[in-house]
Amino acid sequence: MADSPHNISINQKAYKVAELLHDTPDVDVFKFKAEDGYRLKFDPGMFVMLTYSNPDTKEKITRAFSIASEPEGDTVDFFIHMIHGRITSKLETAQVGSVYYLTGPYGQFKFKPEEDRKVLFIAGGTGLAPFMSMLKYIRKLKSGTDVVLLYSIRFPNEIIRKEELEQLEKDIGMKMVITVTRQENSEGWNGEKGHIDDAMISKYTPDIMDRTTYICGPLPFVKAMKDSLAKLKVPNEKIKADVWG
Ligand SMILES: Cc1cc2nc3c(=O)[nH]c(=O)nc-3n(C[C@H](O)[C@H](O)[C@H](O)COP(=O)(O)OP(=O)(O)OC[C@H]3O[C@@H](n4cnc5c(N)ncnc54)[C@H](O)[C@@H]3O)c2cc1C
Known part of the structure; x- marks a missing residue:
């Protein structure tokens, strides 16, 4: 099967930055929307793998980020500690409309209200x-x-x-x-x-x-x-x- 743009695996979905907030001195809040309108299904507590892909060099960096938004919300949100590491330095230049790729959700850290009162x-x-x-x-x-x-x-x-x-x-x-x-x-x-x-x-x-x-x-x-x-x-x-x- 042919690769999607930038050699991204077929399991990864393109998401655009819909909103970006410099919320605290070190933490930016990223709100993403899938380019194709897909709504990610997840339990609260789960995380996704976020990939930065450089369109010119094909360099890819992937890291885990916990989802901060509620299930079935309009956007998929993250609180990102901007530590100027490999992926966070790429996120420093993000703007509304920038594209990243998400896979998931993953993880067993799930909250089930019916189990825990x-x-x-x-x-x-x-x-x-x-x-x-x-x-x-x-x-x-x-x-x-x-x-x-x-x-x-x-x-x-x-x-x-x-x-x-x-x-x-x-x-x-x-x-x-x-x-x-x-x-x-x-x-x-x-x-x-x-x-x-x-x-x-x-x-x-x-x-x-x-x-x-x-x-x-x-x-x-x-x-x-x-x-x-x-x-x-x-x-x-x-x-x-x-x-x-
Ligand atoms: C399940 C899971 C969920 C996660 N969710 C989140 C999340 O919601 N928000 C979030 O911000 N991160 C989260 N992380 C961490 C995230 O995956 C990355 O590790 C983080 O963003 C750093 O990636 P980087 O590529 O920028 O740094 P790297 O290039 O991987 O690391 C850069 C250097 O900075 C050092 N470093 C790492 N953390 C810090 C720090 N806090 N302060 C100073 N130096 C540091 C490292 O030791 C390393 O030497 C999560 C990780 C996991 C496993």
Whole structure:
């Protein structure tokens, strides 16, 4: 079978950047639409493989990104930490209309509201992405899920989609706790400070044993969260984690 343009595999679908937001100093929000109007089907929590393809050199770079939008939404959204690596440096020059290729969805980190009535979501940085998808889904379904969100960032200006999150907090009645881990530039911050640990988890979820805990973020973060939950004697089968690295 003939290759599609740029030697892209037939499983990959072309998506255009429909909207691009420089949301925090380090994180850009990308909203994609399939060129052929296809609506990606996925469960909240899943990820896709995103490929950059250089039309001239045929160079291709592929990385995983968690979907931050809700199932059946108008766009497929990502929160991307712009670290100037191989793919993120290519995404720096993206504009509305730029084309990338997606395959998927993939992953077992899935939230099923009918299975988990009470949850604790623990997010580190852009690890908020799959939870944003889950929270929007909870609102869409009016599932009445009892949610506590613990969200760790370094500085107060790093809250991704701050207004959307605050709206979700009201709409679904979740308890949202944002903690800032660095002292610098955090004057005026009245929320939690310091890393999430067993004491902070107990403080906000005294009923932790009744909840399923979902964790997402980079490897050291996920490891630290699992250690904290182990101190609280939370059984492994009540913990789901998505590790990025
Ligand atoms: C399942 C899954 C889901 C993911 N979802 C997301 C997501 O939603 N959003 C997102 O931003 N990323 C996500 N990632 C990470 C993403 O796949 C890439 O690894 C990331 O974007 C870096 O790719 P790159 O090609 O730009 O960097 P690379 O060229 O691969 O790496 C560049 C260099 O930067 C270093 N580096 C890596 N991370 C950081 C960092 N945070 N700060 C400083 N230096 C760093 C690396 O060690 C490496 O040396 C996910 C990963 C997985 C496995």
